[in-house]
Amino acid sequence: MCEVVFMKAPICDFVKKYCADGALRLHMPGHKGACFLGVEQRDITEVEGADVLYSDGEGIIAESELNAGRLFGTKKTLYSTEGSSLCIRATVYLCAMLARELGREPLILSARNAHKAFLSALALVDAHVEWMFSSDEGGIVSCRVSAEALEEKLSGMKEKPVAVYITSPDYLGNEADVRGLAEVCHRHGVILAVDNAHGAYLKFLPESRHPIDLGADICCDSAHKTLPVLTGGAYLHISNRAPALFAEMAEHAMQLFASTSPSYLILQSLDMANLYICDGYRERLAALCYEVADLKKRLEEKGFSVVGDELAKLTVATKGYGYYGHEVARLLWEKGFVCEFSDPDYVVMMFTPEIDRGGIRALADTLCSIERRGEITEGAPSAPCAERVMSVRQALMSSSREVAVEDACGEVLASATVSCPPAIPIVVCGERIDEHAIACFKYYGIEKCRVVKK
Ligand SMILES: Cc1ncc(COP(=O)(O)O)c(C=O)c1O
Structure with missing residues (x-):
C-alpha cells in the first residue's frame, strides 16, 4: 500500500554488489568472506562506499535510516x-545534556520496572534517578503509572526532573497510557522517554500504538524483538516535538557508547525490514492479531487468565489455573513450544506474522489439554522500596563481593541483580538489602548478589 515503490534497501544493494564484484578483502573481518557459518560473505565492515555508522553523513546508512524515519514518522531514527541497550545509554546521555543546557540537575523520574541497561546508563552518565512505584500485581515486572499519579508526583517535586522514563509495553504486555503521561510531562516542561523495546510493531497496527505517535519525545525499539530483524537490531527514535538538541546530538550520543565495529549483517537486516514493512506488512500483522485474539478467547473460555494489552503477545497468569508459570512453560517445552519468559506467576509467548499458523492452533490445543488444578493463592511480592544509601554510580564503582542472598541483609547492593529475562533489577544498586528484598530475590530464583565491600 505504501512507500515500497519509492523505497530502496541501499545497504543490502551495496553489499550485494560488493560481493558480486569479488574484490580481494584486504580488510576486516578476518574471515575474508569465506564460508564458516554461511553468512560471512555479506559480513563486511566500513569499507569505501559502505558509509560509517553515526557519521551524520549522506551515505547508504544515512539513506536507510531516513527510510526508517519515514516509516516511523520521526524527526530522526x-x-x-547493539540492541535497545545502546539506545537507552544514548537517551540518558541526551537527557543529561538537556538538563545541562537548561541549568537543571540530570534527574530522571522513572517507573521502577526499568531494564538494567537504564541503571548502567545512569552510572555512566552520572545522572540521578527518583523511582515511581505502583500497586500493580505483576511483581517486579510491571509498574503501571497513571497520568493522575504522575501529575501528583510531578506537582509535588520541588526539583523537577528533566525527563520521565517509562517502560511500555512491559515484559507482560501491559501498555502505559503514553498519551496521558506525555500530556502531563509536557505541561510540566519535562521530556517523556519510553523504553519501547518490546513495541516496534505497534507502529504498524491498523491504528498506531507506537509511543512516538502517542506523544513520547524519544524512544528505543528493539527491532529484533518483534520485527523480522537479526538479534541486536534496534532503533533510537526522536520525535518531531523533542527539543532540537536531541536530533542534533543523537549521532554523537550513540557513537559515544557504541562499538566502532557495527555488524553489517544487522545493518542489512534493518535495511531490508524497511522494504519488508512496506510490502503488505500491516495487513499481515492485522491478520496475525486476529488469530492471537482468537487464541486468547479460547484460553479464557477454558478458564485461563489472560493478562496484558498487547495484541501480539500472550501472557497467561497461571496460578488461578493451579500452576506456576514455570510449570506451564516446562509442559509446553516438553511438547516443542519454547516460551519467551516465565516466572512463578506468568508465562509469556510472543507472536509475529512470521510464525507458523498451524503452530498457533497446536499451541491452543496443547494449552487447553492441560488439566486444571486447584488455585495457587500465594501472590507475588511487591517491588522492594529499599533505603538508598549511595548513588547507582557510587555503588557500581565500589569494590564489591559476592554473597548468598540470605547473608545479604543490611548490606548495600553493588550491581544490578536480575534474572534474565526480564533483566529488571529487584533492588537497585546503592540500596540497602532488607528482609523483604531477600524474600523477593528468593521468589525470583536469585541465590547470589554482589554487595559493596565495607
Ligand atoms: C524492557 C526492555 N528494555 C530494554 C531491553 C534491552 O534490549 P536489547 O536486548 O535490544 O538491548 C530489554 C531486553 O530484553 C527489555 O526487555
Whole structure:
C-alpha cells in the first residue's frame, strides 16, 4: 500500500554488489568472506562506499535510516546494532545534556520496572534517578503509572526532573497510557522517554500504538524483538516535538557508547525490514492479531487468565489455573513450544506474522489439554522500596563481593541483580538489602548478589 515503490534497501544493494564484484578483502573481518557459518560473505565492515555508522553523513546508512524515519514518522531514527541497550545509554546521555543546557540537575523520574541497561546508563552518565512505584500485581515486572499519579508526583517535586522514563509495553504486555503521561510531562516542561523495546510493531497496527505517535519525545525499539530483524537490531527514535538538541546530538550520543565495529549483517537486516514493512506488512500483522485474539478467547473460555494489552503477545497468569508459570512453560517445552519468559506467576509467548499458523492452533490445543488444578493463592511480592544509601554510580564503582542472598541483609547492593529475562533489577544498586528484598530475590530464583565491600 505504501512507500515500497519509492523505497530502496541501499545497504543490502551495496553489499550485494560488493560481493558480486569479488574484490580481494584486504580488510576486516578476518574471515575474508569465506564460508564458516554461511553468512560471512555479506559480513563486511566500513569499507569505501559502505558509509560509517553515526557519521551524520549522506551515505547508504544515512539513506536507510531516513527510510526508517519515514516509516516511523520521526524527526530522526538511528540504527543500533547493539540492541535497545545502546539506545537507552544514548537517551540518558541526551537527557543529561538537556538538563545541562537548561541549568537543571540530570534527574530522571522513572517507573521502577526499568531494564538494567537504564541503571548502567545512569552510572555512566552520572545522572540521578527518583523511582515511581505502583500497586500493580505483576511483581517486579510491571509498574503501571497513571497520568493522575504522575501529575501528583510531578506537582509535588520541588526539583523537577528533566525527563520521565517509562517502560511500555512491559515484559507482560501491559501498555502505559503514553498519551496521558506525555500530556502531563509536557505541561510540566519535562521530556517523556519510553523504553519501547518490546513495541516496534505497534507502529504498524491498523491504528498506531507506537509511543512516538502517542506523544513520547524519544524512544528505543528493539527491532529484533518483534520485527523480522537479526538479534541486536534496534532503533533510537526522536520525535518531531523533542527539543532540537536531541536530533542534533543523537549521532554523537550513540557513537559515544557504541562499538566502532557495527555488524553489517544487522545493518542489512534493518535495511531490508524497511522494504519488508512496506510490502503488505500491516495487513499481515492485522491478520496475525486476529488469530492471537482468537487464541486468547479460547484460553479464557477454558478458564485461563489472560493478562496484558498487547495484541501480539500472550501472557497467561497461571496460578488461578493451579500452576506456576514455570510449570506451564516446562509442559509446553516438553511438547516443542519454547516460551519467551516465565516466572512463578506468568508465562509469556510472543507472536509475529512470521510464525507458523498451524503452530498457533497446536499451541491452543496443547494449552487447553492441560488439566486444571486447584488455585495457587500465594501472590507475588511487591517491588522492594529499599533505603538508598549511595548513588547507582557510587555503588557500581565500589569494590564489591559476592554473597548468598540470605547473608545479604543490611548490606548495600553493588550491581544490578536480575534474572534474565526480564533483566529488571529487584533492588537497585546503592540500596540497602532488607528482609523483604531477600524474600523477593528468593521468589525470583536469585541465590547470589554482589554487595559493596565495607
Ligand atoms: C524492557 C526492555 N528494555 C530494554 C531491553 C534491552 O534490549 P536489547 O536486548 O535490544 O538491548 C530489554 C531486553 O530484553 C527489555 O526487555
